[in-house]
Amino acid sequence: MIIVFIWKNFYETMFSEKLILSDKEKIFFLSLSEKRKREFLGIRYVLRYIGIKMNIFYNEKKKPFFFPEEKYISLSHSFEKIAIAISYYKIGIDIEKLRKNNKIVKIKKKFIRDDESIFINPNYEEDYLHIIWGIKESLYKLEGGILYSFLDHYKVSPFCIKKDSCISCWIIKKSYSKRFYAFYRKIEEHYLVYIIDK
Structure with missing residues (x-):
């Protein structure tokens, strides 16, 4: 299974961080720059929007991963677009x-x-x-x-x-x-x- 999802104009999407962040995610969120905060929230909004409720964690290299699910995730941002790839195989996007x-x-x-x-x-x-x-x-x-x-x-x-x-x-x-x-x-x-x- 491979899912590649592109979300356009995510900066214009209105949502509250309280509605989409777990307690652990909020701790990580506070350490980010304003640009990274918008991207961080945008990714979680898109995942919830497409029905994926798993939490994302980051390793020491800031590579995202799901836990405890055995699926791989890769993320990218460019101006108004977010790209998300999810697979049972290692993936880069x-x-x-x-x-x-x-x-x-x-x-x-x-x-x-x-x-x-x-x-x-x-x-x-x-x-x-x-x-x-x-x-x-x-x-x-x-x-x-x-x-x-x-x-x-x-x-x-x-x-x-x-x-x-x-x-x-x-x-x-x-x-x-x-x-x-x-x-x-x-x-x-x-x-x-x-x-x-x-």
Whole structure:
């Protein structure tokens, strides 16, 4: 079972933290910034809205998990959208707003490997960069935030926008590498990416 849920304009949704937070969640909530508080509340609102009443906890790397349920959850936020993925398998999800301001182009050296730069079509560079970032962010979440270098620990195989919606990608460790398949889709001005570890 895999559930991927996108919630739009969650900042505009009116709700009370008292109605949707458990006592344990309130303690964690108080330590967050204002932006993170809105995201935290938005996620819980969406989960209740779709009928999921399990509490979310966070490990030392701030990776969310359900307890005692044996389901995996991954979360992402981008401007007015929240993306939530729930599965019986480990899963990573990312949603990114496509911004035409060259911001992602300016930081591409921090996450694009030499063997990835050769297949990026310059006419669609920002699209490619957003998708590759989303894939690596999803792999990072899938792995639990342990492997932090987007250059050294994650690799995306060549793909072509508008032809491929399933992309081969890798987590690279010292002892071995593991192949995954990333699925992406454009939703309005956002790219949604998710990866499942079956």
